Amino acid sequence: MHNLAELTNIAKDLFANIINKGFDAITIHQYTDTQGNILYAKARLKDTQGKKQIRPFFLNADNKWQMGEPSFPPNQKPLYYLHKLGNAPKVWIFEGEQKADLMDALGYIATTTGGSNSITSHDLQPLAGKQCLLWRDNDDAGVAWQNSLINTLLTLSPTPKIQIVDVDKLNLAEKGDIVDYMQGCDTATMQAKLQALPMLNNEHLQQLLHSATAKQPQQQPTNKPAANAQNTEWGEPLPLAYHQSKENEYPINSFGDELAGVIRQIAYYAQVPLAVAGQSVLGVLSAIGQRMVNAPFLNAHIPASLFLITEFPSGQGKSQATRLANYELAEWEKENYLRYLAVLNDWERQPAKDKINDPKPKSHNYMVSDGTIEAVADKFILDEQSDVYWNTDEAGQFFNGYSMKSDTAGSNISCLTKLWDGSPISKVRSQRGKTGQDRTNAYDARLTLDIMGQRVILEPAMTDPILINQGFLPRALLACPKSFQGYREYNTAERMNSDPLKDWQLVKYYQKCRNLLIAKPSRRDDMPFKDQEAKQALADYMQDVEIKQRQGAIYATIPAFAGRMGENTARIACLLALFQGAKAVEKEHIINASKLVDFSIAERLRYCDIADDNKNDAELLIAWLVKRAKMHNKSSFGYSETQSTISPKALRAKAVFEPAIDYLMENQHIRILYQDDARFIEINPRLLNN
Incomplete structure (x- = not known):
């Protein structure tokens, strides 16, 4: 296991833009190999309203921490607390890391794969032959997780012995879990409550196991949207919060x-x-x-x-x-x-005769907030300044002003690019009349x-x-x-x-x-x-x-x-x-x-x-998927095909696509299916039938 304080500081740097939006309650979860060496970590970020964002990060081949997860073969992502599962005869399984953390703190062996949509992406073989105790969350998504997990556990060899907490008897609120059940209890009370947990009776358990074994093995996804009768296997799609929009991570540590x-x-x-x-x-x-x-x-x-x-x-x-x-x-x-x-x-107080041989002093204002390109050029050419700092929040004045819209716009833009390049700038004026100027060039000017x-x-x-x-x-x-x-x-x-x-x-x-x-x-x-x-x-x-x-x-x-x-x-x-x-x-x-x-x-x-600033990455992705599904009368698409063809193109980047996929899975919009080592994205039928 890695130093937790160090991982927390790393997460603060990597996800500073999310934290600055109020998601400043940070919990770190480490995924390890069988020896306890960290493979990657997840930062669970919550705000004061209880909204959360989960962001993985890992140490790459260059020994640098980066966002995302390392690449794992299909169905081979590690279980949480993998290094503790080896010889354990009994394992508690939950829907999330923080619940497994609580059980671990109480001295029990616990693990998780996350939500119901991520079960098939993990290697559950370390649970083969063990006594597995399942504790779902108190909602429809929890029921889906429990059913999916049972179905997968029964494919292991040797088959695990499954026990299930009777959540309906715990009087939990909607979405309630073990953390809520133990809220406010000291250690002794929590241990007592665990010993007295109601478990599903044998008849109910056998019904669940029989229902799981009666299901057909997963086939390649159908080309047609799922029928309404199948909708009960899905949870209701949850709203996609605006603040979940993916932004480029600002590289603050570069400074x-x-x-x-x-x-x-x-x-x-x-x-x-x-x-x-x-x-x-x-x-x-x-x-x-x-x-x-x-x-x-x-x-x-x-x-x-x-x-x-x-x-x-x-x-x-x-x-x-x-x-x-x-x-x-x-x-x-x-x-x-x-x-x-x-x-x-002092100059103005001089007699007029003295001013003849004493030129009027010039104001070399270094900082400019209002102005035009021509005026800035004059500071270099006429006032002989070598440096100017033009800082303005009037982008409209800059881009829509006369100098950028007139027939001299081309030369004005050229003046700016020359200043950036360090090239000489010039402004030829007529030498006739009172406005004539001898100064026409500026060298080594900086803007x-x-x-x-x-x-x-x-x-x-x-x-x-x-x-x-x-x-x-x-x-x-x-x-x-x-x-x-x-x-x-x-x-x-x-x-x-x-x-x-x-x-x-x-x-x-x-x-x-x-x-x-x-x-x-x-x-x-x-x-x-x-x-x-x-x-x-x-x-x-x-x-x-x-x-x-x-x-x-x-x-x-x-x-x-x-x-x-x-x-x-x-x-x-x-x-x-x-x-x-x-x-x-x-x-x-x-x-x-x-x-x-x-x-x-x-x-x-x-x-x-991404021209539509009113939609976040996940919304853009699911809108594209649903539109394409209805157009082609399909309910699923290949994972790789989707990533390579999704529009807008910015969504194709792994650092954008994968978090959007994860977020859609968390909110019951899609799930990932596997067939012959290929991944498919299946769309919630409720979205297709709207």
Whole structure:
């Protein structure tokens, strides 16, 4: 068995976006081999309303913890507490891990396969020949679990001896189980209640066993929907909660412990997803870093600037997250502006004759919130600024403004892409008249662009062929998480008394930002790779991205976006190294940065494929299955065939498809059948007869 505290911390990192939505009651269940070595774990996450989400995770071949389950042969998933089953003559079997955990804590041998739909995917042979005591939940799904389990146990050799708790005599509420039955009891009382448990009498037990043995062996699923008479074997399909929608997991650990802590605290205070806080912090790192360093990119150096686009509803916390992330930058900007005003006042008090040889001082505002592309270009060309941080939550003004809709839109987009690339920008003006200007070019200018907007604004822009083909969108890092609307809290003592500006993690972050702002060199440094390993890591990542652009591969339809993934990785890696005090980009910086870029490209794929934001992954999957079943007059489909043909394509990814399948099984929408080592998805007839 693995260290439970360590597994809990790992789950907090892997499933932070779910936990931040209020599912912060965490229980860890470990599945082991016969020797007690962990094969994978399940995190059971519950909110204050009792709603739950179950998320598996495991240690992969690279010795990294990742979401999902390891691959098991058909019918070979391990039973819970497998290492304790070997020589045990008697085993209690329940519908879930937490119930088996309670029995284990009382000194009994217990196990589970989960719900009724997961029984046939497990290897039940370790139960052969044992005395098996079954305790179902008090609902229709529990009856289905019990019947399915009996049917499977009777196929084992030697046949187990089966006993069944008479749940109907326990006076439990709907869905009640052993945990409810033992609620409020001390250990002695629980042991006494176990000794006095009512069991099904022999006549009733024999009826159940006879009914199970009389059933025909499972055949390949029928091509027609099941008849109404068979509906009693299914539970009523349960509603699919909106918050179950699958989102891309934000790679918070890629930032390192210090910045990850900062992002979590910003997300906590602003009550926003980690991706929103992470984008805001990336904007700050870019705004500071672009002034100081250039990023190493294979055999050259490129700007460390980032373009960031975050889709998030208005009034849901993005502005607060931005304020918290930008706090020290804003204070620094304010101080600079006040110093400028003092200099300007001194200049204005001079006699007119002295002003002739003393040019009027210019305000070099570093942070821009409202503006146009032309105005920003003027700051570089006319005001001779070398850096600008454009942070705006007015995506509508940016994308729908005159500069992006006029006949000069092409040149304005070109200006932005040149700034990202580090190329010179120019703006030729007539030298005639009072508005004539000699200054027409800007070199080595750097722009960090952080845009936030609502879907109604961003959706047309995200599919705009001009923004794509001219390279603006492919250069940007995208995040489009769902808000916590309806699940935020304001009236707790902790919330009312908390002060983010006194939070030790944020205070330390602000001081580090201040130190970096003060330490700006006279010219940007070219940060190097630490060694050949770091450069090789970037080259390997770019090669992997290249392979994924082949016909039929995941990035084949978005080559423009894939083509910028390497450059964005190099930029983020450089910024992480700078904030962490490193003098060079290391292999670990490249690996961590690539995960953030992978997240962005996954958001892009998800954004393109799933246009209906009102449906979660499970709803999209079952809607597709039901539609196809009615079209072809079938009630079941091959598992692999479904995964390879499901639309939208984003659902085909294993990390999306399998959790959606599990969730549909938990809620009685589908079940998985096996025939000759093949898996089939069978649809609840109630859904087909509606």
